[in-house]
Amino acid sequence: MYNYALHQQINEAVQHAGIDIGGEDNLFYTRFMANTADIFDLYMQLYEHHPKAEKNFQQLVQLIIKAHTERPSALKSRDEQKREKGNWFLSNQLVGMSLYVDRFCGDIRGLSNKLGYFGELGVNFLHLMPMFESPANESDGGYAVSDFRKVDQRFGTLEDLEALQKEMQQQDMYLMLDIVLNHTSHQHEWARKARQGEKKYQDYYYFYNDRSLPDEYDKTMPEIFPEAAPGNFTFIPECKKWVMSVFHNYQWDLNYNNPHVFVEMLDTIFFYANIGVDVLRIDAPAFIWKQLGTTCQNLPQAHTILRLIKQCVEVATPGMALLGEAIVAPKEILNYFGTGNYIARECDFAYNATHMALQWDMLATGDTKVMLAAQHELLKKPFGTSWITYTRCHDDIGLGYDDYMIKQAGYNPYEHRKFLKDYYSGEYNGSPARGALFSSNPKTGDARISGSLASLCGLEKAIEQDNESAIALSIQKIILMQAHSFFLGGVPMLFYGDEVGYTNDYSYLHDSGKSYDNRWMHRPVIDWRKNKRAEEPGTIENQVFNDTQRLISIRKQLEMVADHSNLQWMTPHNIHIAGFIRSLGDEKLFCVFNFKDKPSYLTWFAFKEHGYAPAQLKDHWSETLYDVGDDREYLVIPPYGFLLLQPV
Numbered sequence: 001m002y003n004y005a006l007h008q009q010i011n012e013a014v015q016h017a018g019i020d021i022g023g024e025d026n027l028f029y030t031r032f033m034a035n036t037a038d039i040f041d042l043y044m045q046l047y048e049h050h051p052k053a054e055k056n057f058q059q060l061v062q063l064i065i066k067a068h069t070e071r072p073s074a075l076k077s078r079d080e081q082k083r084e085k086g087n088w089f090l091s092n093q094l095v096g097m098s099l100y101v102d103r104f105c106g107d108i109r110g111l112s113n114k115l116g117y118f119g120e121l122g123v124n125f126l127h128l129m130p131m132f133e134s135p136a137n138e139s140d141g142g143y144a145v146s147d148f149r150k151v152d153q154r155f156g157t158l159e160d161l162e163a164l165q166k167e168m169q170q171q172d173m174y175l176m177l178d179i180v181l182n183h184t185s186h187q188h189e190w191a192r193k194a195r196q197g198e199k200k201y202q203d204y205y206y207f208y209n210d211r212s213l214p215d216e217y218d219k220t221m222p223e224i225f226p227e228a229a230p231g232n233f234t235f236i237p238e239c240k241k242w243v244m245s246v247f248h249n250y251q252w253d254l255n256y257n258n259p260h261v262f263v264e265m266l267d268t269i270f271f272y273a274n275i276g277v278d279v280l281r282i283d284a285p286a287f288i289w290k291q292l293g294t295t296c297q298n299l300p301q302a303h304t305i306l307r308l309i310k311q312c313v314e315v316a317t318p319g320m321a322l323l324g325e326a327i328v329a330p331k332e333i334l335n336y337f338g339t340g341n342y343i344a345r346e347c348d349f350a351y352n353a354t355h356m357a358l359q360w361d362m363l364a365t366g367d368t369k370v371m372l373a374a375q376h377e378l379l380k381k382p383f384g385t386s387w388i389t390y391t392r393c394h395d396d397i398g399l400g401y402d403d404y405m406i407k408q409a410g411y412n413p414y415e416h417r418k419f420l421k422d423y424y425s426g427e428y429n430g431s432p433a434r435g436a437l438f439s440s441n442p443k444t445g446d447a448r449i450s451g452s453l454a455s456l457c458g459l460e461k462a463i464e465q466d467n468e469s470a471i472a473l474s475i476q477k478i479i480l481m482q483a484h485s486f487f488l489g490g491v492p493m494l495f496y497g498d499e500v501g502y503t504n505d506y507s508y509l510h511d512s513g514k515s516y517d518n519r520w521m522h523r524p525v526i527d528w529r530k531n532k533r534a535e536e537p538g539t540i541e542n543q544v545f546n547d548t549q550r551l552i553s554i555r556k557q558l559e560m561v562a563d564h565s566n567l568q569w570m571t572p573h574n575i576h577i578a579g580f581i582r583s584l585g586d587e588k589l590f591c592v593f594n595f596k597d598k599p600s601y602l603t604w605f606a607f608k609e610h611g612y613a614p615a616q617l618k619d620h621w622s623e624t625l626y627d628v629g630d631d632r633e634y635l636v637i638p639p640y641g642f643l644l645l646q647p648v
Helices: 004-016 026-047 053-070 073-085 101-105 108-112 115-121 158-170 189-195 212-218 259-273 300-316 330-337 353-365 369-378 403-408 413-424 459-464 468-486 506-510 518-522 528-535 540-557
Strands: 096-099 125-128 147-151 174-180 183-185 233-236 241-244 251-253 279-283 321-325 349-351 386-389 436-438 448-450 491-495 567-569 577-584 587-594 600-603 616-619 625-627 634-637 642-647
Touching: 004 026, 004 053, 026 053, 026 259, 026 300, 053 259, 053 300, 073 158, 096 101, 101 108, 108 158, 115 540, 125 279, 125 491, 147 158, 147 259, 158 174, 174 259, 183 189, 212 233, 212 241, 241 251, 259 279, 259 300, 300 321, 300 330, 330 349, 330 353, 330 369, 353 369, 353 386, 353 413, 353 468, 369 403, 403 413, 413 448, 436 518, 448 518, 459 468, 468 491, 468 540, 468 587, 468 642, 506 518, 528 540, 577 600, 587 634, 634 642
Parallel strands: 096 125, 096 491, 125 174, 174 279, 279 321, 321 349, 349 386, 386 491
Antiparallel strands: 183 251, 233 241, 436 448, 567 577, 577 587, 587 642, 600 634, 616 625, 616 642
């Protein structure tokens, strides 16, 4: 609805700022006027009853204008290039890698020297794990930020980061960084002032004089790390108050009931946008709104905040996409793409964490039924948004898919999850995996899984046993897992080290700042002598690198692999085989994967039952040409094998 007074307010603000609405700033002005009503409505949903709501909205308007005027011309040109491509981030040309800069190559300048390595592999999208200042031994891997605008000296300087971004942009590469919206380090300037008793900054957090309200919150709030960080509140002796600290006692939750907190953090978002971030990964968005009597997770107001951020970014820095790192139940994750009038207008990306976990389910069981039971939820993802697909990341592997999916496959949920935990922690007799349980809760039996891709696929154990056949089979598993995620739909994100088969790194046990968290076993320190072995034919590193490189190359050749919401699951004629079709116009790609340790047979009818009957199929992986046989004949897929079949 047209709001004359609101639009007049915006007009006055842009004119006062010297915005050239008829010239070079016309697109900005047009975007602002088009989105003003939504921005105002979303803001008022959150803050209408706050005594400073109107004043802070004026600050919000000024902040949007400031972000645009400060945006470098090179980034404005890049915004326009992305706009001309449409949804640029849906492309099959994008392949990412997530890494810790210090553990990968030392510092940011060292990373600049490794851009050729990514180019050789085919990676053109880097997710750099948190690099902004955080206290040693109280950093939570960089997610306890003490200064959102200062690169930690371990990595270099802000100038180094800006130079890296410019170099990446020249090589047509994309950059993703994290922002931690939910909390700050207890060493952040705001936290230090709050600890000293400043009311303004205590209102930036959830401070309480006694345990009355914290105890009420704790009745419905789950513990995130029950072993390492029990409880949700920490006593601060300097001011004799309790502060909410959901993750660790050194991470204080920000209070978004205070509109000034929102404006401050949006200013930081724009700061990241204007140093050239292409995708901003919003860490733990499910937690950013707290309400007494709830779990304080996935609340409607959290979505309102994300939508408000998205509309503001769309106006001022439209080339930056948003990733919501919400690792939640399958039904819940879809909400982070937006609902109602905001479908595809909340987060552009989400992690397909459900399917990631289901891949590990398939690998352990050799059975695809649980995975297929989840797909009716995941296929609801709206067009114009995309997944980050992956086999693993820096975090643990959760088993959070719904019980009914497991029951639908004929399993008991408790026993099935127990089997998976035992299998990947190496407790199950005959399991080749070497992993560990993370955040195990003896009260509920809940736990997640740590371990590198290679170790969970059996490579570590096979090397220890000097078993050549087991080594070959584990490599086949590694590539199977990567291939499945590469062609599923979304942007594939490798985790560093996986491209050359790194096994678990146990050096974390000797570091007091990390030894309590076994996730560091799959966050290796890169030995570049080992990576150099990727150039030596016959080595494990060479096999894994070359196969990963080939997968990336094939993906980039096939436009139907771009995320056009064009995935259809094939009928499961064999429970060991996961098969799906990617379509674009008349072009089709049949992707079939055998998760069994024995050859599996797939009837040729599977390729004909969806209204199309190819006579011949070319496998892009083996470069084999297949004549499609009779319905009573079978395509044989080797143990942990896969085919990428295109009609010819």
